Structures are given as structure tokens and as C-alpha cells.
Amino acid sequence: xxxxxxxxDPREAEFLGQEDFVQLVTPAGERIPSPGFDPWVADVTxxxxxSLYEDLVVVRRIDTEATALQRxxxxxxxxxxxxQEAAQIGSARALRSDDFVFTSYRENAVAYCRGVKITDLLxxxxxxxxxxxxxxxxxxxxxxxxxxxQTLHATGYALGCAKDGVDSVAVAYFGDGAxxxxxxxxxxxxxxxxxxPVVFFCQNNQWAIxxxxxxxxxxxxxxxxxxxxxxxxxxxxxxxxAVMAAMRVxxxxxRNGDGPTFIEAVTYRMGPxxxxxxxxxxxxxxxxEEWAAKDPISRLGALLDSKGLLTDEFTARVKARADxxxxxxxxxxxxxxxxxxxxxxxxxxxxxxxxxxxxxxxxAAYLAMFDGGAE
Amino acid sequence: xxxxxxxxxxxxxxxxxxxxxxxxxxxxxxxxxxxxxLGGVFRVTDGLxxxxxxxxxxxxxxxxxxxxxxxxxxxxxxxxxxxEIQFDGFIYPGFDQIVAxxxxxxxxxxxxVSMPITIRVPYGGGIGAVEHHSESPEAYFAHxxxxxxxxxxxxxxxxxxxxxxxxxxDPVLFFEPxxxxxxxxxxxxxxxxxxxxxxxxxxxxxxxxxxxxxGPLVATALDAASAAASxxxxxxxxxxxxxxPIDFPTVEASVRxxxxxxVSHEAQLSGGLGAEIAAGVTERCFxxxxxAPARVTGFDVPYPPGSLEEHFLPGLDxxxxxxxxxxxxxxxxxxxxx
Numbered sequence: 001x002x003x004x005x006x007x008x009d010p011r012e013a014e015f016l017g018q019e020d021f022v023q024l025v026t027p028a029g030e031r032i033p034s035p036g037f038d039p040w041v042a043d044v045t046x047x048x049x050x051s052l053y054e055d056l057v058v059v060r061r062i063d064t065e066a067t068a069l070q071r072x073x074x075x076x077x078x079x080x081x082x083x084q085e086a087a088q089i090g091s092a093r094a095l096r097s098d099d100f101v102f103t104s105y106r107e108n109a110v111a112y113c114r115g116v117k118i119t120d121l122l123x124x125x126x127x128x129x130x131x132x133x134x135x136x137x138x139x140x141x142x143x144x145x146x147x148x149x150q151t152l153h154a155t156g157y158a159l160g161c162a163k164d165g166v167d168s169v170a171v172a173y174f175g176d177g178a179x180x181x182x183x184x185x186x187x188x189x190x191x192x193x194x195x196x197p198v199v200f201f202c203q204n205n206q207w208a209i210x211x212x213x214x215x216x217x218x219x220x221x222x223x224x225x226x227x228x229x230x231x232x233x234x235x236x237x238x239x240x241x242a243v244m245a246a247m248r249v250x251x252x253x254x255r256n257g258d259g260p261t262f263i264e265a266v267t268y269r270m271g272p273x274x275x276x277x278x279x280x281x282x283x284x285x286x287x288x289e290e291w292a293a294k295d296p297i298s299r300l301g302a303l304l305d306s307k308g309l310l311t312d313e314f315t316a317r318v319k320a321r322a323d324x325x326x327x328x329x330x331x332x333x334x335x336x337x338x339x340x341x342x343x344x345x346x347x348x349x350x351x352x353x354x355x356x357x358x359x360x361x362x363x364a365a366y367l368a369m370f371d372g373g374a375e
Numbered sequence: 376x377x378x379x380x381x382x383x384x385x386x387x388x389x390x391x392x393x394x395x396x397x398x399x400x401x402x403x404x405x406x407x408x409x410x411x412x413l414g415g416v417f418r419v420t421d422g423l424x425x426x427x428x429x430x431x432x433x434x435x436x437x438x439x440x441x442x443x444x445x446x447x448x449x450x451x452x453x454x455x456x457x458x459e460i461q462f463d464g465f466i467y468p469g470f471d472q473i474v475a476x477x478x479x480x481x482x483x484x485x486x487x488v489s490m491p492i493t494i495r496v497p498y499g500g501g502i503g504a505v506e507h508h509s510e511s512p513e514a515y516f517a518h519x520x521x522x523x524x525x526x527x528x529x530x531x532x533x534x535x536x537x538x539x540x541x542x543x544x545d546p547v548l549f550f551e552p553x554x555x556x557x558x559x560x561x562x563x564x565x566x567x568x569x570x571x572x573x574x575x576x577x578x579x580x581x582x583x584x585x586x587x588x589x590g591p592l593v594a595t596a597l598d599a600a601s602a603a604a605s606x607x608x609x610x611x612x613x614x615x616x617x618x619x620p621i622d623f624p625t626v627e628a629s630v631r632x633x634x635x636x637x638v639s640h641e642a643q644l645s646g647g648l649g650a651e652i653a654a655g656v657t658e659r660c661f662x663x664x665x666x667a668p669a670r671v672t673g674f675d676v677p678y679p680p681g682s683l684e685e686h687f688l689p690g691l692d693x694x695x696x697x698x699x700x701x702x703x704x705x706x707x708x709x710x711x712x713x
Contacts, residue, residue: 135451156444156450160449160452183441183471183472348521349481350543353573
């Protein structure tokens with residue numbers, strides 16, 4: 001495992017540059033050897049690489065379509081994942097169905113991999129629900145909006161896996177901003193001392209709305225975990241193969257009772273924080289262009305091309321599949337209607353509640369005034 | 376058939392309730408600070424780690440947010456955690472996990488995920504403690520949709536209510552009146568008659584004034600009622616037990632009989648439970664009221680140092696003063712103007 005432990009040379013921070021991470025495929029699409037990590041993806045066939053490529057294209061298409069739906073007034077808000085496709089696909093495709101994922105709100109590609117129905121991704125953003133799916137159906141909690149809160153849930157769930165004697169793993173997804181939260185740091189303390197089978201997967205997308213990662217951390221985020229007694233990996237988050245390798249290392253440790261692992265996936269949020277944000281106010285075009293050159297899809301495309309797999313027939317098929325998904329998404333979105341008003345009161349409590357039951361019946365009486373009330 | 380009963384302190388009655396819960400359901404876990412070898416700072420979990428193992432009675436690192444947050448994760452996996460917060464004033468670091476996560480997860484998941492978590496909180500003053508060890512934060516939680524808030528005043532009810540709180544599929548904040556931990560009483564461990572978590576209890580019948588209170592002040596209210604009786608005034612005392620939701624039918628029935636309401640709690644006045652009860656009673660039985668409801672509570676100051684707490688805490692005499700006020704008798708506010 002690559003160590004990100006800090007040395008004692010104060011000048012070290014200067015040469016811990018952006019490129020100091022695990023990378024298996026360069027931005028130009030060249031597969032470079034890595035003795036430590038190659039074995040973890042040695043079984044990935046060309047067909048599987050092609051399938052990962054399709055995933056990346058499809059989730060980007062979902063993102064584009066959802067952004068368009070927001071611009072057309074069909075969604076209240078959308079948090080684009082543009083640029084982070086490889087970090088999410090590479091990590092989520094390494095999971096088993098009995099693993100359980102706790103995420104923030106930008107992990108739509110993770111949800112896609114977990115088998116969440118496309119339309120269910122939109123319920124929260126169209127305002128018809130606070131969570132679009134049953135977590136137990138897909139092994140993924142609905143998004144936590146309070147930053148970092150879900151890392152504790154993942155840690156607790158992992159403790160439960162250990163108590164139940166199963167080798168399922170809990171995964172916490174969060175961003176660079178979340179690493180400043182107390183909950184994330186507490187989660188690392190608890191996970192370390194209880195040796196919980198949890199993976200802390202941090203997508204460092206460089207920005208927490210308008211705040212650069214340098215406001216959250218003066219050194220690599222991955223350097224923090226070893227202080228908690230948690231080994232960490234820093235990986236090129238735009239390299240789907242490297243992310244998958246790192247995730248497999250972490251999952252393997254967890255399944256074998258070796259406890260938590262922290263992964264910092266270095267990526268970039270190419271779009272706004274959400275559709276309500278205006279990133280031109282706080283970051284410049286040069287930075288965007290620099291990261292555009294490291295795009296996760298074009299790099300995997302270049303690798304496939306070098307293997308003679310990026311044929312016109314293949315790219316046309318992937319595009320057709322992505323367009324189909326986008327059509328399904330749009331149709332599903334437009335079909336989502338506001339629930340019945342009285343469902344407002346549902347699922348607050350598991351058992352009857354005299355206070356709320358009274359409010360419900362009084363509001364029902366109020367609504368009833370309007371039924372045929374014109375006479 | 377003989378029913379086993381024993382004399383237990385309120386603290387030991389809860390210990391016994393926890394023991395039953397651990398024995399009855401192997402998904403029940405206890406989590407907290409110093410609850411293992413030490414048995415908790417009030418010894419409420421005394422002996423339970425030895426009996427059920429460190430895997431089920433878990434000492435946790437010192438972070439309330441994480442204790443509650445990991446309990447949430449365990450509940451996601453089907454466990455039934457019982458969390459001990461060491462003192463009332465230490466619950467605030469866990470506030471976000473309680474009000475933004477625990478309380479809302481059922482709603483957020485459309486009923487798919489249950490959060491059967493009980494959070495035990497020793498609360499209230501009267502023990503001469505330093506700052507943060509005497510607070511009554513119940514109103515914050517009673518204000519939060521998705522939580523149930525319960526308290527207790529006798530060993531028997533503490534025993535039954537803690538078991539029912541743990542068995543409940545909703546999150547329950549269980550407030551334990553710490554200055555009454557050493558009150559002794561007869562406890563029957565066979566639950567033949569369950570106490571619904573939502574029910575108040577008339578602990579003393581009366582006809583002139585309804586005195587509503589809960590937790591540590593129930594004993595004080597009963598003393599006040601006895602003193603009033605010797606003065607020819609009949610005070611009905613109601614122990615709310617459930618602070619969210621409030622059992623208004625029981626309170627209402629009493630006020631329709633007496634026409635006068637006094638509410639008392641240790642917590643500060645403004646935005647407290649007393650306001651909710653006074654407003655609820657006024658809405659429901661305005662025409663039965665002979666006088667404006669009166670509140671006897673802690674003042675709107677931070678909980679004071681121990682040597683001043685007798686002035687902060689509602690005592691027998693302040694309760695009787697409020698009884699005089701609703702009866703229109705001479706009282707401390709007679710002739711007082713803004």
C-alpha cells in the first residue's frame with residue numbers, strides 16, 4: 001500500500017504536488033504499470049473496460065439531461081457530477097450487492113451503479129420526496145444533505161456488519177469540504193478504535209461551493225487519516241481503473257477484518273455546485289481547461305482506442321444507450337406528480353401519535369371545505 | 376401465581392428494565408461513555424457489561440455526535456441501540472444527529488427505515504452540581520417532529536417506561552430525573568399492564584386546581600398538594616410522563632373539573648413545555664377556565680451555580696403561590712405592576 005505519511009522535512013509540502021497519486025491510465029490514455037496496484041485490476045477484461053466506458057458516458061448523459069430539465073423548470077435543483085464520473089463509477093463498480101453505501105447528494109453515478117431506478121434519482125430534486133428509493137432494495141441510503149453526517153451512519157452500519165459476523169462493507173462517500181466537519185473526524189476515531197469494516201471515500205473535487213480545498217486542508221487530505229490510525233490511499237480520481245484498484249484494496253482489507261481505509265480520489269467538479277451556483281464568480285477558466293485535459297471519459301476512450309476497441313459501431317451503440325436512458329429519465333421526470341396532500345403526515349412516526357393524528361384530521365377537515373365548496 | 380416485587384431505587388429500576396430489554400431481544404445494545412466497567416456515572420448500567428458482554432454494552436469514545444450517529448448506522452442494520460448521554464448538558468454536541476438525522480430518517484425514507492433508538496438522559500438540577508450538569512433540555516426535542524419524549528417520576532414507572540421506550544419503533548428521548556435516582560419504591564417486573572408511551576397519569580385527585588408537571592417535580596407537586604389540602608384547597612396533580620406528544624385529553628378532563636391550571640417545570644420559562652400546555656388547554660377548554668393559567672418554572676437564565684439553584688428551581692412554596700394566584704387569593708404578584 002502506498003503510504004501518504006508525511007515526512008519530517010518542512011519543504012515536503014512543496015513537492016507533494018497534484019500528481020502524487022496512484023494512476024494506472026494517464027490523461028492521454030496510456031496504461032502505465034504499477035506493481036502494487038496492477039494485481040488488483042488484472043482480472044479486468046477488455047469487455048469490462050468497455051462496459052466501464054459505457055457507464056461513464058451514460059451517467060454523464062443523465063447529468064446533462066437532468067441539468068437541462070432543471071433549466072426547463074422541471075426540477076427545482078440539480079447537483080451536477082460532471083468531471084467526477086470515474087471516481088464514482090470506479091468505486092461503486094467494485095462493490096458487492098450486500099455492501100451498503102452512505103452518500104452525500106452528488107453521488108448519482110454511485111446510485112446508478114447500485115441499481116437505483118433512473119426516475120428515482122429525480123424525486124428529491126423535483127420535490128416529490130426527501131429520498132427517492134428504499135435503501136434496503138439497493139444497499140444505498142438516500143442522500144444526506146448535512147455535510148459529513150452520513151460518515152457516522154456508515155461507521156455504525158459497519159459495526160453492525162462485524163457484530164453480525166458477515167463480511168459486508170459499509171462505504172461513506174463525502175467531499176473535501178466534509179473533511180473539516182467534526183462528524184467525519186469522529187467517524188474516523190470510532191472506525192479506527194472499533195476496527196470497523198468501513199471505507200471512507202473522499203472525492204476531493206477541489207471546491208466546496210466557492211471555497212477551494214486549500215481552505216479545508218493545508219496538506220493532502222489523505223495525510224490526515226494515518227493520524228487516526230487509518231491507512232490511506234491517494235488516487236487519481238479521473239482514472240476509473242486506478243479508482244477501482246484502490247477501492248478493491250480497501251474492500252479487501254475491510255472484508256478481512258483489517259478495519260477502515262481512507263481513499264482520497266483527486267478529481268474536479270467541472271460544473272457548478274448546483275444549478276443555482278455561478279462558479280464564474282470564484283474560479284478562472286485556466287483551471288477549468290487544465291482539468292478538462294484530464295477528463296475521465298476521453299482518457300478511457302483513448303485507452304480503448306489504443307486497443308482497437310473504440311470502433312464507430314461501439315461508440316454509436318454507447319451513444320444510443322445513453323440517449324435511451326436520457327429519454328427514460330425525461331419521461332419519468334415529467335410523470336412525477338406531487339403526492340396526495342395528506343401524505344404530508346405519513347411516516348413521521350412508526351406508531352400512532354395522538355398529537356399528529358389530530359393535526360392530520362383537522363387539516364383533512366380544512367381541505368374538505370374546498371371539495372365542492374363553491375355552492 | 377405470585378408476582379415478584381422488590382424495593383428498588385429509581386436508578387436500579389431502570390437498570391432492571393435495561394436488563395430485561397437486553398435479555399428479551401439480542402438486537403438491543405447499550406452505548407455510552409463509562410457505561411461498562413464503571414456502570415455509568417450514576418451506576419444505571421451497573422453489572423450489565425459483565426452480564427451481557429462488551430459487545431452488547433459498549434463503552435464509546437467521547438463524542439456524543441458520533442455515539443448517536445453510529446447508533447443510527449446500527450439501527451439501519453436492524454439493531455436497537457440504547458444510548459446513554461452522561462449528563463443533560465452534554466447532549467448538544469449530538470444535537471444535529473438527533474434532530475436532523477435520527478428524527479427525520481423515517482420520513483426521509485418514506486417509512487422504509489426504522490430508527491428504534493432510545494436516548495437516555497439524566498436531567499434536571501437539585502444536586503448542587505457544576506455547570507452543564509443540571510439542565511432540562513426537553514423542550515428542544517419536544518419541538519422536533521419525529522421524536523418521542525418521555526420522562527418518569529417513580530421507580531415502577533421508570534422500569535416499565537424504559538422497557539416500552541426500547542420496544543418502541545420510534546426514536547425516544549428518555550429523560551431520567553437525576554435527583555430522584557435514589558428514591559425508593561416497590562417495583563413489579565412483570566409487565567401485566569403496559570403504560571402507553573403517550574399517556575399522562577393523575578397522581579392525586581383534586582377539585583380546585585389542576586397542577587401539571589413531570590419528572591423531578593412530581594414529588595414536589597405532591598408535597599404542595601398536601602400542604603394546600605391542609606389549607607382547604609384541593610389540588611389535582613398530573614404527571615405528564617409523555618412530553619411529546621402531550622396527553623391533552625387527561626389534562627383537559629382535569630381542567631374542565633377544576634377550572635384552574637398551574638404548570639410547573641425546571642426548564643426555563645420561554646418556549647418551554649408550560650407554554651405549550653397553557654396554550655393547548657386554553658384552545659381546548661377556554662370556557663371552563665376560571666383564571667388565566669399560571670406557570671412556575673426556572674427563570675430565563677442559564678442554570679445557576681449550586682448555591683443559587685434553590686431560587687431557580689420551582690419549589691413547594693412557589694407552586695403554592697401560583698395556586699393562590701389562579702384562585703384569586705393574595706399572592707406574591709398581588710398589586711404588582713409592569
